Amino acid sequence: MATPLICGFCGCGCRLYLDLSEASIPTGVMPSETSPVNAGRLCRRGWHLFQPHRSTERWMRPQVREGSLRNPCSWEEAANLLAQRFSRYTPQEVAFIGSPTSSNEDAYALVRYARSVIGTPHLDFPGRGNWARVFETLAASLPKEALQTSFDDVMAADLVMLLGMDEGALFPQITARLHEARWQGKPIVVISQGRGDLAQLATLFLCPYPRSEMAWLTALRETLPGSSQDLRRWNLLWEEAGISPEEVEPLWRMLQEAQHLLMVLDTTSPSLFAALEALAALAQWLAEWGKAGKGCKVLLTAERCNTRGAYLMGLAPNRLPGGFPLGDSPTRQRLEMAWECALPLQGGMDLPQILRAAAQGQIKALFLVGSGWEGTYPWPQEWRQALEQVEFLAVMESFPEEGLAEKADVLLPRPLPGETEGTFVNLEGRVQRSGRALQPSQEIWAEWQLWHALAERAGRSWGWDGASAILREIVALTEMDVALATLKEGEWAWAWPKRPFPLAVEPSPSHRPVPASEEFPLYAVSASHPSDWWSEPLFLQSSTLRREIDRFPTPYFLLHPEV
Template sequence: MQVRTHTPKLEALRRTNLELIAEHYPPQAVLAEPERAFHRLLGQYGVVAAGATRECLFQDETHPYLGVAMDRCIHCNRCVRICEELQGQFVWEVWNRGEDTRVAPGKGPTLLEGGCVSCGACVDSCPTGALFDKRGPEAIEYWTRTTCVYCGVGCQMDVSSRDGKVVAVRPANHPTNRGHLCVKGRYAFEFNHAPDRITTPMLRRNGEWQAVSWDDALDFIAGRLRDIVARDGPDAIGVLGSARASNEENYLAQKFARVVLGTNNVDCCARVCHTPSAKALKTMLGTGAATNCFDDIEHAHALLLCGVNPTENHPVVGARIKQAVLRGAKLVVVDPRCTELAQLADVHLAVKPGYNVPLFNALAATLIEEDLLDYAFLTERVSGFDDFAAFVAEYAPERVAGECGVAAADIRAAARIYATAKPAMCFHGLGMTEHLQGTEGVMTLINLALLSGNLGKPGAGINPLRGQNNVQGSAQMGCDPATLTGSQLIKDAGPRFEAAWGCKLPATHGMDLLQMIDAARDGNLKALWAFGYDVYLSLANEAASRTAMAKLDLVIVQDLFLNETACAFGTVFLPAASFFEKEGTFMNSDRRVQRIRAVVPPPSDAWPDWWIIQALAARLDHPQGFCFDNPRAIWDEVRTLWPDGAGLSYERIERESLHWPCPDEHHPGTPVLHRERFSAGKTAALACIDFVPTPETIDDDYPLLLTTGRTLYHFNAGTMSYRTPNAALRSSDTLDMSPGDAARLGLADGEPVHVHSRHGMTTLPLRITDVVRTGQLFASFHRPELFVNRLTSLVRDRQVHTPEYKVTAVWVERARSDG
């Protein structure tokens, strides 16, 4: 067969079709943007746009990022298809037929009211500019590939700059995100050049911040640290790594703590989110990280989502999950709220907050009772089955359904899906970990995977969705009091690190972040150095945090902005470079190590964190081991000390998307862990986890149950996203309440309400929504001035001390006009 695509007849037909399309096309658009794909095609065939006017076209000027010029629409329907087939949002629809055909949102008068989540995929697909980025210059020649700084998906993106400022971001076609980005990664970059960014070191003198030189700031810090070590010992100092910082910088931070200061008091923000995941996975399976990669979503026949809301918190992965479900994968969602994916689920288990352990024990009991086990896997890879079966029989669905707030029949239906629609892939989030039994809750998930054989194969596994871009990397680099780089226990790997670093490691056991706060309260911790982490705003129970941090003698804040920690307690502020301004690597949720690259130079006197750490080490008379010329040199030292990362050279990372373990430069990486054996051995033991209820319970005085979390348009403390036009997309945190509760309390949508807990009070605007159940509330925590952590309790995970952000008893009243 011979196929000809450019014969004279076909070319004439193409020209005729282009002339028909161009009959209603504006000629000024072709002149203004000749590089558009459709405009190039018109030029190639010598077709002139006729420019006949059309009426009744969709118009929308309300979106901060997406522009609409529908006089350019040629009805190619690419926007319709990409919104359906990539994002799964179904915003765009084709209206009418023939000459009356129009493309417009189908669910509302504007894009945002029609369900747009501002991912920009339709803009990328549009060949004419009918849909366009309002801020994005079209003719950009040079783009720099880097890794997104928001959630833990690790999306790759291309960034362009002009006059030293980032001006545009577009998604990269990379295995991690497959040419897709969310609204934060694509559009929320203007924080980098915000007018209130701090670009010179500062000292607080007489209650006022004063700009100083780097020499003055570093000399001041070095002198104070020497005094504290001499007077109170090195364990009176704590160092906190950062999910905002690179792997190389976190490695240097923990090395500084142990080598220069002589303390194991080093931790990072993983403590307040996914340390329970790491602890549970390492204890039971031997490796404290996700077992499978994101590419396995397309291989899974069933998906189990537990306490995670990926379409808002990990939107690119959320879109992939949504597409998998639309293609026929089964879906079970365990979440107190009726999230977007819960609405698509085959079974939604709206568990009462705090009751994860009995619920997942009930799922395990169902697998055993209904003979839904993988006996071959159990025989070869699992131990302790008989004891576990006897234990978990007490958690039959009919016994625990009432206290969990779900139907026994639904528990059984969920168990059947997970065990029979194999392979089944489990994702979990902070709704599992931020509890009194956070670590143990994750262990109950691992029990399910062991019983059903959903481990060690593509499309399966237990996978924590990490909330921040490099929270996996910061802990993996050794920002943890009990482990060194590579999550290696000090008692096992200590001698090797001592030989490499040329010193003895501290003998005393280090304190984690929450223990540091307790020690500060008791007067035993005197200094805290935190970079890229707003500790005060982020910790549960603001009153306790304030009391403790006020007793510190020295608080070093290293960041882009004067965050709440700096404003309330800071002694020294060190201006850091952002991820747009430095080199290095991040580590995402599915164990990929990926490059970040400088797009623009740091402003004024800001420097990368790795430079600052080394400069301070030199001031403390310890330059040895802290004289790296660049992050690449730091990473090469990391690889010599971390056997599972030895093969991850910069050269390979530049051209490959690799998952650790990758022990040498010929190893292909490990997308799926535990294929033949577990890291801890041939078999893994089932864990008998009895339920321990939280002391944070409702009563007549505090009758409503509040849980907290993130939202699509903002991120953590709002430090970055609220300094961008994302603030127009969601201007405030809200208190989400069911219509029934609002009616009972006589409250109206949008009005301010006082929220009281046993620990504090804050005021939030009310949002009435049927996403939350009667008796339950939800609030995000992104606005510093609203400070939702004034409400949260001192309850902590029993094993790793993660705060229980997800369960707080409250009562609500209308805000009084007198304040």
């Protein structure tokens, strides 16, 4: 019987199967028809997930740099060297940058090693900052039921609003539901600074000025039951955002008629809700919408296949496993007893701070899981400066990245999707088990095996014999659903917390209009292309997908219609 695995690309979490030749070489994929996520569908990335397995550029053995040479070594030798080098530094001089494509078990093992063995609070992963900022702000204002949202809620809503999401290729399984909803006549509103294919699908597309969120969010309050219902004020506020009364009139009517609202918020959008006060204003409006007796659900996108899971495993400078803050007493007590260590209350550096500290010589040892993040990071020069200056660099990745291999003191091969087992949390909060469908031609440790081996060299015995044992520990220590501990391949469960996170967000200030500047009348918002395939190692190792790059221009401008 074929073993199901979870796609390693976006946050949708599609389930699929590898087609294998008699020599156990991947020759194709088959989508799962019973998956509640993809129901027999795959995007062009998922259809070609098998091709990286056949790449001849893949790292297959650990390597240690000696001068200008890289010499192969055994896994045991690499672990010995890592343990020796880490022991030279204080906890504050060591940092770990994990990956949002690691399984929950791998991410948890990294967190346990970093916090309980090394004792460093400096750990993070790319993409966490934006997602966590949005999630934590909304979780502080909304009932948890509003954030317990699935793809099925697209069809259950009588109005769908997309904020910042205008490219359908980013999250294909959301897009598939949107097409079905539109075909059934449901209204879809897109508010974004880009005019992608979803803008063409939408019933109504609005392109407000950049940084004008406070104006149009204040306008939305006029539609709440019990508000002044001042249509003149509504129009004036939208005009401040660059939207005419004629353009926005249909939205007024849709909001008046809607009883079940679904808000899809793209957490990867580079410009939308850059200000925390605007995000807090959105949370306040959604909370009041729900209190008015109307149904309200929020679906947050997540950039990678386990962005949400890595956060829940505590792969963050200010979080514990379970996603709880460092000061959450029940979680701290359980972890300190199980890990046999004292956990500091003070948070550590996040990813940008880690890179700056490494460039300045404050972080002396840096461990990276995965690669390709330089292309998605807003300040790629900080990556390069950190790699140039850090005293000791270790990297665990499947494929070489320009500049990274030359800088790393230790290179460790990383398993590809389908080569290890573990669980992943998609953007809905759905936990799915990914099985081991094939073995690589040479021995490649799972990520958790490395952290387990390093802990043993520090005199710690964790007693893990596989990913299932780690999952049982996670469930026991984090208040997650006990059903997860017995989750089988092809099954799923929810990773929604049993109790709300004790979060506090500053109250949203009142709307303050920002006058236009005659000297600088335009906003320039720079960002990478929404489909950042140029920096995705799995994508670049797919011969078919590499050809897709030629279909997209490199730099380009999107101008507001009034310009």
